[in-house]
Amino acid sequence: MTASLHNSLILVASQLVRSLPAPVLRALDAWSHRVARRRALKRQQKWQRQKAAKAAAAAAPAAAYHLKPWRD
Structure with missing residues (x-):
């Protein structure tokens, strides 16, 4: 029922x-x-x-990693 109503509304709209x-x-x-x-x-x-x-992210330097010294 709904499909036929939908098709008929499209037909009427196209004719209009x-x-x-x-x-x-x-x-x-x-x-x-x-x-x-x-x-x-x-x-x-x-x-x-x-x-x-993406270009800005690729051009940005990577975060520098600083190695922490071992504790005694």
Whole structure:
């Protein structure tokens, strides 16, 4: 029952979108393009931050270990 309801809602939504006037479709397309570009930019910035953090960790000197003298 739920699957058939889901399919019928998708069908109705797709018919509704197809029936919209061309200027509205262009506006929706432009909006979705802006959203996709914004999300892609965020993903790229996140990747660059991770890459920079890995490079900084690799470039940082290892913690120096100082051997403590034995006690008598």
